[in-house]
Amino acid sequence: MALVTTSAVVLRTYPYSETSKIVRLATRDLGVQSAIAKGVLRPRSRFAAGLELLSEGMAQLYHRETRELQTLAAFDLLVLRRELAQDVGRFAGATAQAELMLKMAPEAPLPGAYDALTTGLDALRAAVPDAVDAVALRGLWLLLGALGFAPALGSCVRDGTPVPTLPGGGQVAFSTAEGGVLCARCAPPPPPTSNQATRLPAQAHRDLVALNDPDAPLPALAPPHAAAHRRLLARFVRHHFGEASTLPALDFWERHAWSPPLPPPSAIPAPAPAPAPAPSAAS
Amino acid sequence: MSAIEDLVTELSQLPGIGRKTAQRLTFYLLKQPVETARRLADAIRAVRDRVKACGVCGMLTDDDPCVICSDPRRDPSVVCVVEESADVGAIERAGRFRGRYHVLGGRLSPLEGVGPEALHLEHLLGRVGDGSGVREVIIATNPSMEGEVTATYLQQVLRPSGVRVTRIARGLPVGGDLEYADGVTIAQALLARRDMSEAD
Numbered sequence: 185m186a187l188v189t190t191s192a193v194v195l196r197t198y199p200y201s202e203t204s205k206i207v208r209l210a211t212r213d214l215g216v217q218s219a220i221a222k223g224v225l226r227p228r229s230r231f232a233a234g235l236e237l238l239s240e241g242m243a244q245l246y247h248r249e250t251r252e253l254q255t256l257a258a259f260d261l262l263v264l265r266r267e268l269a270q271d272v273g274r275f276a277g278a279t280a281q282a283e284l285m286l287k288m289a290p291e292a293p294l295p296g297a298y299d300a301l302t303t304g305l306d307a308l309r310a311a312v313p314d315a316v317d318a319v320a321l322r323g324l325w326l327l328l329g330a331l332g333f334a335p336a337l338g339s340c341v342r343d344g345t346p347v348p349t350l351p352g353g354g355q356v357a358f359s360t361a362e363g364g365v366l367c368a369r370c371a372p373p374p375p376p377t378s379n380q381a382t383r384l385p386a387q388a389h390r391d392l393v394a395l396n397d398p399d400a401p402l403p404a405l406a407p408p409h410a411a412a413h414r415r416l417l418a419r420f421v422r423h424h425f426g427e428a429s430t431l432p433a434l435d436f437w438e439r440h441a442w443s444p445p446l447p448p449p450s451a452i453p454a455p456a457p458a459p460a461p462a463p464s465a466a467s
Numbered sequence: 468m469s470a471i472e473d474l475v476t477e478l479s480q481l482p483g484i485g486r487k488t489a490q491r492l493t494f495y496l497l498k499q500p501v502e503t504a505r506r507l508a509d510a511i512r513a514v515r516d517r518v519k520a521c522g523v524c525g526m527l528t529d530d531d532p533c534v535i536c537s538d539p540r541r542d543p544s545v546v547c548v549v550e551e552s553a554d555v556g557a558i559e560r561a562g563r564f565r566g567r568y569h570v571l572g573g574r575l576s577p578l579e580g581v582g583p584e585a586l587h588l589e590h591l592l593g594r595v596g597d598g599s600g601v602r603e604v605i606i607a608t609n610p611s612m613e614g615e616v617t618a619t620y621l622q623q624v625l626r627p628s629g630v631r632v633t634r635i636a637r638g639l640p641v642g643g644d645l646e647y648a649d650g651v652t653i654a655q656a657l658l659a660r661r662d663m664s665e666a667d
Contacts, residue, residue, distance in 0.1 A: 196578055201483055234649070237578075237612040264651055269615035272575070272623070279577040286578075432580030441582040442575075442620055 185248045187257065190214060192243035193301060194235055195282045199225070207235055207256060208286055209243060212298045215291045219245055219256040234261040238268055238278055238305060267309040274308045276437040277320025281305065281327055283433040287425060288331050300330035303398075317410035318402050320437065322395045324417055329396065333424055336364025337393050343370055349393055350386035357381040358389075358416070360423045365389070382416060392416075414438045471497075523594070525570035525587045527552040535559075535567060542566045544602040546594065548621060550574045550609060558607065566605070569594065574608055574617040583620065591621075595628045603631040610637050 190213035198206045203225045209217050224231045234241050240263040246255040268278045281304050289297050304323025311319040328334065339346050341364030347356060357371035358364070359381045366372075366381055384392065391413065394400040405413060418438040421431065435441075468476075471493055478489035496504050520526070521533035528534070535541055535555070545566030549555055555568050571586040595601045606621050608614035618634055625632050638656030639648055648656075 199482075261649070261651065266612075266615070266651075269612050270619055272616055272620050275575075275612070275616045275619075276577055283578060430580070433577035436577035436580075436582055441577075441584070442623075 185246050188214065188245050188247045190243055190245070191240065191262070191298075192217075192259070193240045193282075193285075193298070193305070194237055195286050197235060197237065205235060206253070209256075210282075210285045210289065210298055210301055211243060211245075212295055213293055214245070214247060215294050216285060216289045217245065217247070217254055217291060218252060219243075219254040221256040221259070231256075231259050234259040236264060238265045238282060239263065240265070240302060240305075263306075265305055265309055268305070271313065271316065272442040273313075273316040273320070273440070274311060276433070276440075276442070277316065277323065278305050278308050279433040280320065280437040281323055283431055284324065284327055284331070284421065287431065288328075288333075294330070297327065297330040300327045314404070315402060317407075317414070318395065318405050321405075321410070321413050321417060322398070322402065324421075325392075325396045326398060328417075328421070333363070333420075335392075335396065335420065337389070337396060338365075340365060340367035340370055342366060345369065349390045352386060354386045355383040356386065356389040358384050358392075360416075360420050363420075363424070382419075384416075388412065411440070414440075520570075520572075523590075524568045525552075525572060525590060526555050526568060527570075540565070544600050545605065546591075546601055546603070547605040547607050548591065549607050550614065550617070554607065554609075566603075569604075571608070571617070574611075574613045575620055576613045583624075586617075588621075588624065592624065592628070595625060595630050601630055603633060605633050605635060607635045 190211045192209040192211040194207055195210050195216070196208040200206045200220065204220060204222045205224045206218060206220050209219060211217055221231055221235055223229050224235055239261060241259045241261040243259050244257040246257055248254070265278070268274045281301055285297065285301055300323075304320075304327055307319045307323055308316070325335070335341075335358075338348070341359060341362045345367035347365045347367050350356070357366040359366055365384075372381055388409070391403040391405065391409070394403045395413070415438060418431075418434055421434060425431065474493045474496075475486065475489045478484055478492055479486045481489075484492070496507070517529050518527050519531060521528045521531055521536055523532045523536040526533050526535070530537070542565050546569050547558065547564060547566055548569045548571060549558070550571055550573060552570050555570065558564050558568075569587070569591045571588070571591075573581050573586055575581060575583065575586070591604075595604065604621075604625055606618045608617045608621075622632050636659045637652070638659050639645070639652060645653065
């Protein structure tokens with residue numbers, strides 16, 4: 185059994201016996217791992233506050249590939265991310281990202297996904313209140329991309345025809361099942377059904393492209409448009425993960441379970457107002 | 468299925484008890500006088516039949532309202548909000564709080580599918596807004612991430628009522644040793660420092 189040292193983020197903890205916990209960790213070098221942290225609930229535990237949800241540290245794991253449950257020897261805290269708990273929206277976005285890692289990441293090295301997760305969590309820590317939704321959306325889309333589910337947004341997912349962002353009005357078809365936009369030839373005739381494609385207004389398509397580009401300015405999303413983007417992302421995840429599976433954190437984030445309800449949303453996202461200067465929290 | 472197998476299966480459903488432990492407990496009970504097993508069975512039945520949530524504070528209790536809510540010596544203007552009934556016992560053991568309680572029955576935990584609708588919040592808002600003179604709500608959820616985000620949410624929903632909302636302090640435990648405390652706890656203790664004239 186090898187002692188492996190790797191950076192890790194705590195995705196979930198479960199109590200185990202009176203003094204121990206089982207933790208699910210996203211590790212940079214070993215993918216998602218389960219480990220037992222013995223004695224973590226004792227008053228003078230060497231793990232101390234380190235094993236808080238979404239905290240990041242250097243984990244030392246006694247690791248054996250054939251085992252489902254590893255042993256956590258130490259966890260030296262690097263970042264606690266306490267700021268996420270100061271805003272329910274930030275926390276909801278962060279737990280949705282943690283859930284994607286838990287459910288979709290393999291037990292194998294995937295440094296790109298680890299980096300996307302930590303970048304997304306840190307962006308949420310610093311997000312200003314008006315930008316929390318957009319920052320969470322960008323974090324989730326980029327994490328999906330790192331996990332191998334990046335949507336095709338610049339060319340038709342079916343035949344590769346370029347689908348540029350439209351400067352003015354118009355609509356672009358987006359197929360959740362096929363994983364990207366469809367060109368005019370491949371798009372089904374309106375009205376679309378859930379099995380075919382969503383019609384994105386040109387502004388929503390531009391925003392979606394910006395959300396999937398870490399270097400683009402973060403789009404300013406009014407609450408109804410942010411809600412439409414959340415629904416689109418949640419539908420995309422559920423389709424590719426399996427409709428029958430439960431994703432409670434994604435559901436909590438999608439429906440803003442902590443907020444008063446918005447007016448009834450239209451089926452198609454309406455054009456957003458002209459983009460405001462990008463909040464610095466996006467970087 | 469045999470009676471032994473039945474009991475092993477039922478016991479192994481309990482948290483922290485695996486099949487081997489369930490077997491050990493089963494055979495231990497079989498070796499005890501029959502009265503021991505009867506008392507255990509009666510206690511389990513009684514706890515399910517008699518214990519219910521207090522209609523005022525939500526604490527699990529034999530009586531409704533519970534002994535704390537029905538005690539006229541307790542200060543009804545200060546309400547301490549905790550996650551679970553067991554937390555009431557922990558604060559009561561400290562012997563310093565003379566107000567009343569409100570038990571949420573959990574904490575916000577999106578990963579476990581626990582949202583605001585699963586917490587006893589309407590009761591709390593009712594107690595604060597019904598003119599019964601609540602002046603202060605002390606939020607005593609656990610200092611974990613979920614406990615903190617629950618405190619944040621409670622602060623938001625209580626803000627319109629105008630009631631004073633406070634949060635229990637975090638810091639070093641009594642009898643602790645700075646050398647062995649983690650950095651986060653020390654940082655919290657420094658942030659929550661106070662003038663020595665206030666100390667009792």
